[in-house]
Amino acid sequence: MNIFIWVCLIIIFLSMLGTLIRVFKGPSTPDRLIALDGIGVMLISIIALLSIVFDTIFFIDVILLIAIMSFIGTVSFSKFIEKGAIIDRDTHR
């Protein structure tokens, strides 16, 4: 059981390193953004695994939060790349 979790953790870490390389290298901003989104998902997995290691349920909130945040972050970034701004001005006034 323990070894299984360890192997999982290392695999996720390696894939995180891989996506980080994508974050660093780019070459375009959407590449980085997708990589960052991926890192968010991996974070969720890491925290879930760590909760098993620590034998605690307190980090379930964190997992949910990362899921929301990662979504909001990716959406706002995407909107930023698309329009150059995150919040639209009310143009009908």
Add this chain to the structure above:
Amino acid sequence: MDGRRILLEFVLLIFLPFVFAILVPFAYKYIKGIHTGWFVLLVPLVLFGYYLSFIPLTMDGGHAISEIKWIPTLGIAFTSYIDGLSLLFTLLITGIGSLVVLYSIFYMDKKKENLGSFYVYLLLFMTAMLGVVQSDNTMTLYLFWELTSISSFLLIGYWYTRDKSRFGALKSMMITVFGGLMMLGGFILLSIMGETFSIRELIAQAPDLVSHPYFTSALILILLGAFTKSAQFPFYIWLPDAMEAPTPVSAYLHSATMVKAGIYLVARFTPIFGTSSTWIWLVTGIGLLTLFWGSFFAVKQTDLKAILAFSTVSQLGLIMSLLGAGAISYHTTEAMFAFATYAAIFHLINHATFKGGLFMIAGIIDHETGTRDIRKLGGLMSIMPLSFTVALIGSLSMAGLPPFNGFLSKEMFLESMVALRHFELFQFDTWGILFPIVAWVASVFTFTYSLYFVLKTFLGQGKVDQLPKRPHEAPIGMLVAPMILASLVIIIFFIPNVLGKWVIKPAVMAVQPTLYGSPADIDIHVLAWHGFGSVGLWLTVAIVIVGSLLYLTIPKWQPLYKLQPAKLSLNEGYDALMRGSEKGMNRLSRAYMTGLIRTYLLYMFAFLSVTVIAVLFIKDAFVVDMNSFAAITLYGALNAVILLLSIGFVVFAKSRLAAIIALGGVGYSVALFFVIFKAPDLALTQLVIETVSVALFLLAFKHLPALNEHGETKKTKVVNLIISLSVGVMVTLVALSSHSQKLIPSISQYYKDTVATEAGGGNIVNVILVDYRGFDTLFEIAVLAIAGIAVLGMIRLRVSRKETTDENK
């Protein structure tokens, strides 16, 4: 007699002019018909009359004290201590004050001048001066001392629309306040030495104070105060510039009273410091130097008041040197030196009488002819006979001729200086011969400028038609005060011993309290005629002969003054000092205040890291205790690698967007650290905050400058690298050593034990935040609220750029 009640009255009298000063503006505003000066005249007259009643008391060596506690816990009190010395000064202040006010009534025009402020300043000065001479408490003495500086500043700058008045006022302020501050330092040292502010108690302890390590510092600081106020070398330079004041002010402050405050200080502190050789050398030496310097440069002046100013400087030097010589009497029984103190005080009175009169005459000449330039004046004798008489009496007294009072004190001065030669302590026997020579040469110049002053103005060819005004004799009211002073000059010559018995001997007694039991013990009888054997007589004869020759040949040797290069004068020095310090300060602040936050951060971080690292190693506080560290976990190490990589990317990123993304990476890995170290609440908050702040960065993205826009040079980059490395090292060192040296155990066990029982909660972090230490939370909420409102304010309240620049104009 109920002494207390009566005594309580007279310390309040110091403040009589002050209180009256409050009423003067009303009198000036509402009573237009009468010259305001008439009301003011009452004050010094009443005071003079009142203080005369102390003469019988002090004549027997007695004194009177009256005190009002001001700050009792610090031992600071308004004290009026009247003994011979303070009474003498008090009488001078009130007596000459009355005459000056009388003179000013005719001098200051009722319609053209702002009399309200003039008399307010003058009365303020009178209170200050009375306070200086009567205070027994050094702190209140200093208070009044500074008040004289301030009121003198106001009076010199009375015609504030003139550049020269403002310059003179500022210069005198700078120099006298410098001296005043030095003096305060001396007083504080004295109070540390003697543990009291009272001068009398300090005098009583005088023998113990001499060996104290602060003694010499206190001595020099107090002398600095006295020398700046009394216009001694090299601080005399403010006095000639103070002549821009109205003439009554020059007569009162800058000849008879304020410039004698320094003399008073030296006389008052002689019982404490007089036994020291430094004191004797400094006071006598500087006094003689000033005497010579002032008399030599007086002949150079072309302005009547400037001549008198230099003459005042020189006469003050004379009095000062006599006080120094008088202090020698602590070391020798030779009667001559007790004589010196007597001569000093005698000359002080004489100087006040004749110099006051001369200033008033100079003012009259200015008033009636429109000029004070001695080169334009001449031949006024037949036009202004009364003024001429007064000026002649004053000048001859100043020159030291009989039958005027200056003769007596000048003769005593010369004899004291001759006696200095025989004094054997402190190397006076080797250098002593210089003293009589300098004194004699200075007296010759004094004689010369006295003649120069009176004869060039009143004799010679009349250039009457070229004067700005048609000259005529002054109104009689203006002449009353100088005539009274001139008659005093003569009266004192004939009755010096009455004056001596009433006023001078008690004053000498106050200056040298340990030497005499009562004023009657002072065995001095002033004689106008000592017989042909007297040294003073022959010296005076020589002075008259050489001085007359010098006067007759003035045009021939006056080019001598041109030998002194203009750049080397003391005034130039003062100007250069002022200019230089302003320039230097500007350059200094321009050098380090670049206006760049970058530079300031550099200073702060460099200072912080250097001091902290230095303290760590000086105090040997850098300790690493490996045992206290927890074991390194694998996921902890992996997460640290991710964190370091992200940080490195933030620093080396080429684009702003990449840097922001990497910063988000840093924030998320910190959140992961919170997970690893088992802090779920922190992890939650960190995640939300990180997301929001990244979003905010993006929101402001358009307005942020491009990275590396400053185009930093290699040098600044290297400096930044060094500073950031040192700050990093500093923080690491502090963290390591503070972790390794925990002095007391943590209190968290208490929280763990009581979180459920006391607070009824399960989440320990939340309970701490809202229960155990809810106050912090409250104010953090406040911080957030303020930040929110401030953001709203910054966005909404846009003051356009144009408006702000208008305001700045």
